[in-house]
Amino acid sequence: MTDTFQALIVDQQEGTTTAEVxxxxxxxxxxxxxxxxxxxSSLNYKDGLAVTGTAKVLRSHPMVPGIDMAGTVVESHSPDFKPGDEVILTGYEHGESRWGGFTQxxxxxxxxxxxxxxxxxxxxxxxxxxxxxxxxxxxxALEAQGLTPADQRxxxxxGAAGGVGSTAVAILGGLGYNVVASTGRAETHDYLARLGAKAFIDRELLATPSKRPLERERWAAAVDAVGGETLAGLLRTMAREGSIALSGNxxxxxxxxxxxxxxLRGVNLLGI
Structure with a gap:
């Protein structure tokens, strides 16, 4: 094991956030x-918040951000792993209160x-x-609630062009679902169509507030990485017994x- 290595260190002094290798x-x-x-290590939305100090993601300073990582074991005092083993990690507050993946x-x-x-x-x-x-x-989670591609609803x-969204489009499209991608960037339509999207809806149509508590039923299910007014719009337009898998804000x-x-409609809101 080498004596030195490099890491991205995020610190905060007098309200100012700094990030330095x-x-x-x-x-x-x-x-x-x-x-x-x-x-x-991948760059996630939460990592961006941590590095810029936009939100209080980091529980202490200084901290190495990065909520996931993949690498090779070089030293182990656990019977479960030995040097040379390839491993991955995500969660457990890494990149928040524990060192994350932005380090060698x-x-x-x-x-x-x-x-x-x-x-x-x-x-x-x-x-x-x-x-x-x-x-x-x-x-x-959606399929556990009974969702299947059979009826093509x-x-x-x-957030279809983002990390969670684009992967969800690809998975659902690959399984044969009738996928509608919500995005505000028309230039991503070709990309999303290649992933499996069959139609598109402008994100503003879902995010525009309404005084009506319920609107025309449309969606059998939703993968929502956006939250806020978009989630409110989804709730108003879900079909009966439809489910929303919510993972972002x-x-x-x-x-x-x-x-x-x-x-009235038996909508399920599923936290991911």
Whole structure:
């Protein structure tokens, strides 16, 4: 194991956030049973908030951001891993209160690691990343509520050109669903169509507030990575017993809605 390595350090002093690549020593690694040489980490929405200080994502400073990583074990004091093992990590407050993936070397708790699945490279694992995992969990949650592609009712994906959204479009399209992509960028339509979108809806149509608690039923299901007024718009237009898999708040954390979608149409709101 090398004596020094580089990491992105985010600090905050007197309300000012700074992000700087620094050279650190092995003695500065956090506590944990397994030391990993990080090969890849993906850039997630939460990471952007952390690095810029836009939101209070980081629980302490200084901190290494990055909510996921993939790499190779270089030292282990756990019977579950040995040097040379390829591993991935996401969650467990890494990149928030624990060192994340934006570092060449990290030391973590063994129970936070997962062996790299067979058939995936480290690079592919982080190309999918936490966003891809979130998209797959969203689709699984919808199908657990009984959603199938058989009746070809419309399934809408918000933030469709983003990480969670584009992966969800690809998964749903590949499974044969009738996917409608919600986006505000017309230049992404060709890209989303190649992924599996069959139609498009401008994001402003969903995000525009309405005084009506319910509107015409349209969506059999939704994957929502936006939240805010977009989620409110989805709730008003869901079909009976439709389900929304909610995973993001890019459109805001506040939700203006009524109980009517839930008690009159039996809409399910699923947190991911």
């Amino acid at each position: 620094q050279t650190l020593g092995a003695e500065q690694l956090p506590e944990g049973e397994v030391t990993v040489r990080v090969a890849y 070397l990290n030391r973590v708790r063994a129970e936070h690691l997962v062996p790299l699945p067979e058939g995936l490279s480290l690079r592919q694992a982080m190309a999918i990343g936490t966003a891809g995992l979130t998209a797959m969990l969203s689709v699984m 419309e399934v809408v994906v918000t 890019a459109g805001g954390v506040a939700l203006s809605t009524t109980v009517l979608p839930f008690i």
